Amino acid sequence: MVNVTFVLASGARLPVEIDEGESAREAALYNDVPGIDGDCGGACACATCHVHVDPAWIDRVGRLPPDSMEGQLLQFAEGATANSRLACQIRMTDRLNGLILHVPEQQY
Numbered sequence: 001m002v003n004v005t006f007v008l009a010s011g012a013r014l015p016v017e018i019d020e021g022e023s024a025r026e027a028a029l030y031n032d033v034p035g036i037d038g039d040c041g042g043a044c045a046c047a048t049c050h051v052h053v054d055p056a057w058i059d060r061v062g063r064l065p066p067d068s069m070e071g072q073l074l075q076f077a078e079g080a081t082a083n084s085r086l087a088c089q090i091r092m093t094d095r096l097n098g099l100i101l102h103v104p105e106q107q108y
């Protein structure tokens with residue numbers, strides 16, 4: 001199992017566990033984390049799973065090349081920053097155990 005903590009816009013922290021190989025989107029949805037909709041089912045087509053990777057973790061998760069499909073989609077996400085990623089594209093591995101993701105105040 002891999003641990004990931006979602007920090008809501010309110011400041012509330014929601015620690016959850018997920019099997020290795022699942023995505024951070026699935027970690028959120030399986031544990032009813034509010035603010036992560038994931039409307040397209042994880043197909044990198046909706047950006048409703050937008051998260052801000054905690055600065056302490058961004059190098060390990062990886063920043064996006066802006067010309068990637070994910071980067072292009074994030075250009076339209078509300079409040080996207082240099083630390084933005086789509087949770088459906090973050091594959092949870094032991095290397096990301098302890099990951100902290102901040103949930104935006106809104107996805108639209």
Ligand code: FES
Nearest residue numbers: 038040046047088
């Ligand atoms: S679930 Fe749609 S882009 Fe991540």
